[in-house]
Amino acid sequence: MAQIFIDAATRQNPFESSIGYVIRTDEAVLEFGQYLGEMENHEAEWNALIAALKQAAALGIRSVILKSDSRIVVDSVHKNYTKNPKFKPYLLDYQGLQDKFDLLIIDWIPRDQNKHADHVARHYLNQH
Template structure:
């Protein structure tokens, strides 16, 4: 089953944000980064999550095991709701995209196990801020 790792990096809170996604399919790694603009860290994580799903669909992924170090996102998906109304649009967007997959599992992992996407997000943010 394809594995998806994502993370966001934010300078300030709110602040300039970027995200990174690593999708592993049959041992092959696909890496993506994106500038997100001015966001708080929670919104940046939600944006990264949605971006990871969009990139997975672009790679024709039907089933995915998604890893995140965001307890907020993992808990929201696990409980099938969001407490904070500010994140409801993201959750609704996830529910819409989820229907395009056959199967999605979202699993929380410690930050130490999400190093690749974290480093990519941090590098993308440094590059973005340097070129701004």
């Protein structure tokens, strides 16, 4: 079973975000990230979720424990609902990706347990 850690990094001036995610399997630890440009942090966290799941599916991973320090994303996924209209397309994307996995568990973790994904996200933010 793979473990995936996701995070977003955002700076205010100028307002810009990036994402980072780490996929740990028995064989490897893989780092991925992307600069997103102008985007608020919660939306970037959703982008990290979708990008990480798409990457895992592309790698043929079928069982995942995904960990995020974003309560908004984790709670929305667990409730299968978000009241923020901006996040609804992301929740729909997530629901569409669920079928690609035999097992998909998403857990909230404290920020201090998500340092690797945070480091990757900040790396991509600082490249711009």
